[in-house]
Amino acid sequence: MAGCGNDDDPKPVPDAGTGTLVFAANDTGILNLTYLLAQIQAALYQKVVTTPPADFTAADTAAFVDMRDHEVIYREFYKSVLGTSVYDNGLTTALEFNFTPYTLTTRKGVYEAARTLEDLAVGAYNGLGRRLANSSYLRLLLKITSVKARHAAFVRDQAEPNSFAGSDVITPTGNEAGLDTVKTPVEVAKLLAPLVPIVLVADNLMRL
Secondary structure, three states, X not given: OHHHOOOOOOOOOOOOOOOEEEOOOOHHHHHHHHHHHHHHHHHHHHHHHHOXXXXXXXXXXXXXXXXXXXXXXXXXXXXXXXXXXOOOOOOOOXXXXXXXXXXXXXXHHHHHHXXXXXXXXXXXXXXXXXXXXXXXXXXXXXXXXXXXXXXXXXXXXXXXXXXXXXXXXXXXXXXXXXXXXXXXXXXXXXXXXXXXXXXXXXXXXXXX
């Protein structure tokens, strides 16, 4: 009967594999972006733990179990805080993230992938904190940022010894010289785009 309707231009309902995610210009938009980051990192680390590369050591696996557990905690925390405002509340199936840009069959490739995501997360949090209106959220994000920075330092040192404070992630000049780099929400969305099956639009967050 639905096929006999008189609507000449039906609007399909986006599912887990289609659609656009527009982050709102408020704390909800910010938390949805950090929620998405936590989802992606938890999924990657779970994939590594489930199918580790042949040259992974027991210590490597233990480290990824710890990082996975942290990301799961963050993911569930954001989901709880957002409630019905969580971006994937209406999806019938969870998003499937694309990790083909990374080489997950070798220890080196896994740590490089983790380095990319941890560096991105630290830069993202550095850029999002000042945009929060709720001071309680800000305090929590600052605590999580410190853990992510430790994750980043660890995986960077495993991927390349003594690179935990490399020139690619430290601001070289100006008032923020010596501090971690900052990424804007638009930069974060662009860098995440290859990993997600939906279009990410973070322009609204730039107005905060």
